Amino acid sequence: MNEFSTSTLTKVYSPAEVEKKWYEYWERNRLFHARVNPDKKPYTIVIPPPNVTGVLHMGHILNNTLQDVFIRYKRMKGFEACWIPGTDHAGIATQNVVEKSLMKEGKTRHDLGREKFIERVWEWKRQYGGVIIKQLRTLGCSCDWDRERFTMDESLSAAVREVFVRLYDDGLIYRGNYIVNWCPKDHTAISDDEVNYSDQTGKLYYIKYPIAGTSDAAIVATTRPETMFGDVAVAVNPTDERYAHLIGKMATLPLANKPIPIIADEYVDKEFGTGMVKITPAHDPNDYWVGQRHNLPQPVVMDISARMNNNVPPKYRGLDRYEARKLALADLDAQGLLVKTEDHTYAVGRCYRCETVIEPYLSDQWFVRMKPLAEPALKVVLDGTIKFYPNRWVKVYEHWMTNVRDWCISRQLWWGHRIPVYYTADGRFTAARSEQEARIRLGVQPDDPLRQDEDVLDTWFSSWLWPFSVHDWPQHEKAGKAQDLAYFYPTDTLVTAPEILFFWVARMIMSGLRFAPSFTGTDEPSKNIPFRDVYFTSIVRDAKGRKMSKSLGNSPEPLDLIAEYGADAVRFTILYLAPLGQDIIYAKEKNEIGRNFANKIWNAGRFLLMNRDQIGEAPKTAEFNTDHLDLADRWILSRFHSTLLDVENAMENYEINKVTKVIYDYFWHDYCDWYVEMIKSRLYGDEPAEAKQAVIARALDLFDAALRLLHPIMPFITEELWQSIRPRAANDSIMRAAMSEPDRSFINKQVEDEMAFVQNVIESVRAIRGEMSIAPSKELSVVMKLRDGRDADSIKKYDGYFRRLARVTSLSFITDQSRPRLSATAVVQGDELFVPLEGIIDIEVEKARLRKEIERVSSLLKSVQAKLSNENFVAKAPKEVVEKEQEKLNTFSETLEKLQRNYAALS
């Protein structure tokens, strides 16, 4: 498995086989599996269960990459990291999918009947469901697959029943005849949160309702004339003097020819329309409450498909609501009762699943009383027991939780958890965990008829229990999961989209605080909350800033991306682009960032292996070999440990894009661009073999450490290289290796300053080369004139670096004015540097170069001078700041002087 020879490493990294190979290896060795381990602290994440009908999209890529990064990072940091995967049964979505396939056979679910239909859904689930779970493997997710759950598993159904009964017994679940959001296509109620509103331009119709016995008429304005058949009153504002005389009179409902009263109610806005409103209690939520206040009847005039029912005049019966609207308007117009029609923009609510315009509809539904659940759930977020990242979502949460409305949990579907309520023949009912329990509760004999409620529960009624139901609560004892539940609950981090803050996040907090005490045995909120941190992910948008979605067709196909760029590259790229709390603008081509980086890592590995094979490696003693250290070594060790600190810090704050940037910069620019280039001068120089082998060992140590640092983000390539660079034990994996711990004793400011000088010299020579268009292969000489107190030997010892990185083949020093006549010059930290360019130099180019540099330094100098001559500044600014400015003044003026002298020497 390990110890490749260099020849097997191709020049360009090809991820496909590598990724497949290692994922199989990890899974085969059950390296993702977490078990209760008292010696380690647990770190748990439960996956936001994707719909069982779902396929991977870019949002999942981001969301699951983040979770995998957290899990892999914590695992390497010594935690027992457990990522629990699973899928959601997704009531409406799944039922729709199966109904669609039935339609192809010319059947409806009613042709099959409930039992057969549900069987059919299970069959579908077994065959096609959970594709997304397989796709997550492609992405490299290290989920504990032994713990995979489905929200319709028997154990999760038990949790649903338990919770329902408890809430029912506590009086928090009730049944009522209320207006709900009805989807005429899915034939079910949906919750307030499942309705999406969008502005739409429609018409506002003014309709005349004659008033019996007078020539007067009430003129009402409505956007939905078809609901007029359900009108039971006309309302005016009690303070509206225009209509005071009409209150108590009867108006005639046109077309239906029914008398309805004119009533007064505060709800009516005097300014809108005519100030008179038709009241339709069964088809409008506001009208419903008006009707309640005035004890009005609630005639329902549509059926479950929003077709007019038998409560309307015969000619309208059976018509779709929009056809009925058309016909009613025509009839009203014919009778001269349609006064006028205006354009009107208003918000239309649509079903979040099928986009059908919802119909407010009066029906019997089950509700959860939310206030008592919301209060403690709000508290733990406000007091920081649960933290939101970014924090601003706390305000949104607070607003919702203080204005929370009761949750309609019944759905008129077949696919889902059946409501555990049982009715006797004479109409008594109770909630119960089982039919047997219901019989006991109701005092009903085993052979007496008992009927279970036909409806199922909202999908979220099972997902809100997810953090503990995954451990088979309330049957955890029986299932042998008691220890797991105690050890892995609460979870640590929840990674989810802000869109489901209310649907899911808020409700999980409520359910955790409400039900966890029964297994944690404490009322302490911090032990009962379902998670400690919530990370809200970015929205992935396209180049035009539009949200990526299936319907817009503007999203790349994730699996194609992975096939083309590699999973590591896709993971790296999306994290690199995703700042905490900000949306991300995504385009396929961006994956070149990750792909190129992977290739860079790959080639660094090739370089090291090649040299190891040729030179050999000193035997391993500590994490980092510290024999034969020189400047570059001390510097890279210093840089590495500061990088570790930065990564740790950014990780704690969930600044993952910062983590990727820090590592990227370190690896590419510090390790590859400088360090690797610098050790070449030693590896190919004339040092003793022992020193060279120490250099190789150290470079490999650092590479090993960098691979571990990178592993959570790019799991595959790091495993491949980690296994190749050193012999590893059988079944070992980088994912089980320890992350390096930052050690401040390696961080050395003097070393970094010294290195900065060497880098500046090299960069100055390179800049001259670049400006003069001198080929990199052309060898150059450098003459230096040092400022007072500087020792030439302290610079000469870096000769090898200058030779290797700037192609400086001759370095000499002068102390007088004998500078080479035709040379380009630079000033590096006060030391002057001359590059003799006899025959190559273009005087004008060099003069222009120097002029620009002189300008730059002059403007710096000027601003420092301005500051120091400002009395207020000197008097009020802190002493250190003033001193610093004073130092700058000296440096700048010295540098400027030298530049000007060298400029003069050219003319």
Add this chain to the structure above:
RNA sequence: GGACGCUUAGCUCAGUUGGUUCAGAGCGUCGCCCUUACAAGGCGAAGGUCGUAGGUUCGACUCCUACAGCGUCCACCA
């Protein structure tokens, strides 16, 4: 109508207690290079009065206010 977020190089974005060798990176552009890890690469260069207008301060990309543009969430008048 209410709340929140964003506005820095052509593009996508960094910029942590306010102190100009921090105005930066990547992509793109231009120039020189296939230098024995990497052209998916190396080196260098050009390019921005940090949305607008005020204010606080010795000093603001960084704090405050207003405005503009973009975006998100919530509520909603029939």
